[in-house]
Amino acid sequence: MRLGGRRGLRWRLLPAVRVAFRIFGRGWNDFYAWMLDRQERHNNINRILARDRHVEGKDKGLYDISRGPVHAAFLKRHGLRPTDRFLDFGCGYGRTAVAILDYLEPGNYVGVDLSAERIRMCHEYADLEGLSERRPRFVDSTDNAMPYLEDASIDVIFATSVFSHMPMDQWHEVLEAARRVLAPGGAFILNYHTSGTTERNVSDLKDYYYPQSEVDAVFARFGFEAELLDGWHDDLSPENRDPLLRMVRLRLADGAGARAAAASEAAV
Numbered sequence: 183m184r185l186g187g188r189r190g191l192r193w194r195l196l197p198a199v200r201v202a203f204r205i206f207g208r209g210w211n212d213f214y215a216w217m218l219d220r221q222e223r224h225n226n227i228n229r230i231l232a233r234d235r236h237v238e239g240k241d242k243g244l245y246d247i248s249r250g251p252v253h254a255a256f257l258k259r260h261g262l263r264p265t266d267r268f269l270d271f272g273c274g275y276g277r278t279a280v281a282i283l284d285y286l287e288p289g290n291y292v293g294v295d296l297s298a299e300r301i302r303m304c305h306e307y308a309d310l311e312g313l314s315e316r317r318p319r320f321v322d323s324t325d326n327a328m329p330y331l332e333d334a335s336i337d338v339i340f341a342t343s344v345f346s347h348m349p350m351d352q353w354h355e356v357l358e359a360a361r362r363v364l365a366p367g368g369a370f371i372l373n374y375h376t377s378g379t380t381e382r383n384v385s386d387l388k389d390y391y392y393p394q395s396e397v398d399a400v401f402a403r404f405g406f407e408a409e410l411l412d413g414w415h416d417d418l419s420p421e422n423r424d425p426l427l428r429m430v431r432l433r434l435a436d437g438a439g440a441r442a443a444a445a446s447e448a449a450v
């Protein structure tokens with residue numbers, strides 16, 4: 183990313199801010215939440231929708247609201263049922279939420295994001311679309327242990343463009359929590375960047391690429407079997423077929439969520 187002017191200066195200062203957070207004992211999620219909340223503090227859902235309408239091309243990124251229905255269609259094709267209790271991990275501005283809320287039974291959607299400002303915009307977006315009666319639950323939390331969810335209370339977790347921005351110690355915490363909150367037979371659908379080599383590639387502060395062998399070992403260590411979802415680029419990002427971006431569906435090897443977590447705790 184090339185940024186000039188004051189914005190570029192602020193971006194270049196971020197590594198120093200990250201170090202300061204570390205010195206004061208604050209973790210990655212605290213830093214990331216601080217960074218996003220600063221960036222979003224004057225933003226609102228109407229601005230995002232306006233920008234979505236006026237910016238052409240692939241640089242829209244998270245502002246590309248048309249991705250929401252694409253996410254919903256993808257999830258349905260991969261077995262999401264209206265009765266499923268669904269966790270949208272790293273829900274951003276709520277574009278998946280707004281596209282899926284009418285499909286899910288009321289009360290079955292939980293979206294979590296570490297940015298309080300983005301969660302504010304999820305509420306704005308759901309209200310704007312008249313979806314509040316679907317009872318979405320939006321949670322602002324930096325705690326990867328997911329204390330806001332009970333054991334075995336979720337059937338499908340979806341995390342898109344989240345693990346690709348997470349250091350490995352955060353992967354561990356999230357996978358551990360996913361194992362606890364997934365109901366028996368549940369699935370965790372997520373995408374991540376593989377480095378394509380035997381080395382890690384951490385190119386800047388928020389892009390993390392890991393060797394496939396490391397990723398496989400981590401999924402196995404937390405008791406998950408991974409199924410590569412081939413062809414997902416056709417569904418979700420036809421204009422950006424990054425071969426290093428992979429989508430998988432994880433299932434607990436013994437089919438049980440909370441049960442597996444309790445067993446491993448007892449074994450420690």
Ligand SMILES: C[S@@+](CC[C@H](N)C(=O)[O-])C[C@H]1O[C@@H](n2cnc3c(N)ncnc32)[C@H](O)[C@@H]1O
Nearest residue numbers: 272273274277278294295296297300342343344
């Ligand atoms: C690139 S955005 C994608 C948002 C959403 N999944 C979508 O596609 O519209 C990634 C989001 O994940 C959130 N996030 C990253 N790590 C997280 C964590 N450990 N817990 C909760 N949210 C997280 C970020 O705050 C950010 O809003």
